[in-house]
Amino acid sequence: MSKGVFYDSVCAYFDRAAKHSKYDAGTLKQVKNCNAIYRMQFPVRADDGSIRVVEAFRAEHSYHRLPTKGGIRFSRMVSLNETVALAALMTYKCALVGVPFGGAKGGVKISPRSESEGFRERVTRRYTAELIRKNFIGPDIDVPAPDYGTGEQEMGWIVDTYKNIRMNEPNIYACVTGKPLGMQGIPGRTQATGQGVYFGLRSAMESTDVPKLLGLEPGLSGKRVILQGLGKVGFHAVKHLQNDGGALIVGISEQEGGIYNPDGLDVVALLAHRQETGSILDFPGAKNVDRAEVMEMPCEILIPAALENQITAENAPRIQAKIVAEAANGPVDQAGDAILRERGILVLPDLFLNAGGVTVSYFEWLKNRAGVSFDRMISRHEELNNREMVSAMETLTGQKLPESQRSHLVNGPDELRLVIAALEQTMTRSYNQIHDFWLQRELPDLRTAAFLMAIERVAESYTHHGIFP
Numbered sequence: 001m002s003k004g005v006f007y008d009s010v011c012a013y014f015d016r017a018a019k020h021s022k023y024d025a026g027t028l029k030q031v032k033n034c035n036a037i038y039r040m041q042f043p044v045r046a047d048d049g050s051i052r053v054v055e056a057f058r059a060e061h062s063y064h065r066l067p068t069k070g071g072i073r074f075s076r077m078v079s080l081n082e083t084v085a086l087a088a089l090m091t092y093k094c095a096l097v098g099v100p101f102g103g104a105k106g107g108v109k110i111s112p113r114s115e116s117e118g119f120r121e122r123v124t125r126r127y128t129a130e131l132i133r134k135n136f137i138g139p140d141i142d143v144p145a146p147d148y149g150t151g152e153q154e155m156g157w158i159v160d161t162y163k164n165i166r167m168n169e170p171n172i173y174a175c176v177t178g179k180p181l182g183m184q185g186i187p188g189r190t191q192a193t194g195q196g197v198y199f200g201l202r203s204a205m206e207s208t209d210v211p212k213l214l215g216l217e218p219g220l221s222g223k224r225v226i227l228q229g230l231g232k233v234g235f236h237a238v239k240h241l242q243n244d245g246g247a248l249i250v251g252i253s254e255q256e257g258g259i260y261n262p263d264g265l266d267v268v269a270l271l272a273h274r275q276e277t278g279s280i281l282d283f284p285g286a287k288n289v290d291r292a293e294v295m296e297m298p299c300e301i302l303i304p305a306a307l308e309n310q311i312t313a314e315n316a317p318r319i320q321a322k323i324v325a326e327a328a329n330g331p332v333d334q335a336g337d338a339i340l341r342e343r344g345i346l347v348l349p350d351l352f353l354n355a356g357g358v359t360v361s362y363f364e365w366l367k368n369r370a371g372v373s374f375d376r377m378i379s380r381h382e383e384l385n386n387r388e389m390v391s392a393m394e395t396l397t398g399q400k401l402p403e404s405q406r407s408h409l410v411n412g413p414d415e416l417r418l419v420i421a422a423l424e425q426t427m428t429r430s431y432n433q434i435h436d437f438w439l440q441r442e443l444p445d446l447r448t449a450a451f452l453m454a455i456e457r458v459a460e461s462y463t464h465h466g467i468f469p
C-alpha cells in the first residue's frame with residue numbers, strides 16, 4: 001500500500017465536498033492546506049545502552065481556532081503524510097461537532113507494543129521537550145491527546161515533562177488531555193471515542209429513513225457486528241453495542257488473527273481471554289478465521305477500528321455489511337469508498353463517528369483551565385435548594401430516602417454522568433445535523449455532507465473574523 005494513499009483520500013473527500021461549496025478557491029485552499037509541520041529526529045538511549053535515533057512529527061493543520069488539538073500516534077508505520085492527513089481530519093472533526101479547536105496530530109515512529117516501558121517513557125519525554133522547544137505544545141497553543149499506540153500513561157509523562165519545564169505557566173494541566181484521573185484527567189475519557197461510536201450508530205439506526213433505506217429493522221437490537229481492532233476505541237464501541245444496544249458481536253479481527261461466532265461473542269470475556277493468553281484466538285465457542293477474511297463474513301455492521309486503508313478496491317466488493325462504521329481514521333480509501341457507495345452500503349464517516357474522543361477532551365481541557373471539576377461547578381445555591389426539597393419530601397412522606405438516592409438528588413449528577421450526557425447529546429445532535437444537511441443540500445452521501453458542513457464552518461470562521469491579511 002502506498003504511503004500517500006491516506007492523505008490522497010482525505011484530499012479527494014475534501015474536493016468532492018468542496019465542489020458543492022459557495023466559498024472561493026483561495027479560501028477553500030486555506031481550509032484544506034496544512035498550516036505548519038515540525039519534523040524532528042532525536043536520540044534516545046535504548047535499554048542495552050546504545051543510542052537510537054527516533055523520527056517524529058507534529059502537524060498543526062488549522063489555526064482558525066486555537067489551541068490546535070489532536071492525538072499522538074506511536075507506530076512504526078507513522079509518516080509525515082499520515083500525520084498531515086490525521087491533522088486535517090481533526091480540523092474537520094472539531095468543526096463538525098462544534099468543538100472550538102483547530103486540528104493537529106503527532107506521530108512517533110516506534111512500535112510501542114514491542115518496546116519496553118522505560119524506552120517509551122524516554123521517547124515520550126524527549127518528544128515533549130522537542131515540542132516545547134519549538135512552541136508546538138501548550139494550553140493555548142497545541143494540546144495533544146491519546147491515539148493509536150498511546151494512552152493515559154504517555155499523557156501522564158507528557159504533562160509531567162511539561163510541568164517541570166514550564167513550571168511558572170498558568171493552566172499547566174491543560175497542555176494535554178487523556179491524562180490519568182489522578183493527574184487531572186476526566187472520568188469517561190478512556191471510553192469516550194468508543195462510546196461515541198455507539199451513540200452515533202444508535203442515532204443512525206433509530207432514524208426513520210436509514211434502516212428502511214438499507215432494508216433493516218430499526219434499532220441496534222439483534223444486529224450482527226464485526227469489529228477490526230480490539231483496542232481502546234474498538235473494545236468500548238462493541239462493549240456498549242453489546243451491553244446497551246443489544247447488538248450481537250459475531251466477529252473480531254486482530255493482528256494475531258480473526259474469530260467468528262454467529263451466536264455472538266461476550267466481548268468483556270474476550271478481552272480477559274486476550275489479556276490472559278496474549279491472543280483473541282481459541283476463544284471458547286468461536287471459530288478461528290483469517291484476520292482479513294473475518295471482515296468479509298455475514299453481518300449488518302462492520303466497524304473498522306484499527307488503522308487507515310483497510311477497506312480498499314481489493315476487499316470492498318466482498319464486504320457483506322450494510323453499514324461500515326468508521327471508528328478508525330481513514331479506514332476506507334477513496335477507491336473502496338466508491339465501491340461501497342455503488343453497492344448501496346452506508347458509510348458513517350470517521351470525522352463524525354469517532355469525534356467522541358475530542359469532545360470529551362474538550363471537557364477535560366475546560367476543566368483544567370477552570371481548575372475545578374464539573375460536579376463542583378454546580379452551584380452551592382442549587383445544592384441548598386435541593387437539600388430543602390428533599391427534606392420537605394421526607395417530612396411529608398415520613399420516610400427517609402436511601403443515602404445514595406438522597407445524595408444524588410442533593411448534589412446533582414456526578415462528573416462521569418455529566419460527561420456521558422454531554423457526549424451523548426453531542427453525538428446525537430451532530431448526527432441529526434449531518435443527516436438533515438445531507439437531505440437539504442441533496443448531497444450524494446453522508447461523508448460528503450459531513451465534509452461540506454465542516455469546510456463551510458471553518459471557511460466561515462476565517463472570513464467572518466477577518467483572519468486573512
Ligand code: NAD
Nearest residue numbers: 147148149193229230231232233253254255306328329357
Ligand atoms: P489502539 O492502539 O488502542 O488499538 C488499535 C488496535 O488495532 C490494536 O489492538 C491493534 O492490535 C489492532 N490492529 C492493528 N492493526 C490491525 C490489523 N491490520 N488488523 C486487525 N487489528 C489491527 O488504538 P485506538 O486508540 O483504539 O485507535 C484506533 C483508531 O481509532 C485509529 O485510527 C485512531 O486514529 C482512531 N481514533 C482514536 C481515538 C482515541 O481516542 N484513541 C480517537 C479518534 C480516533
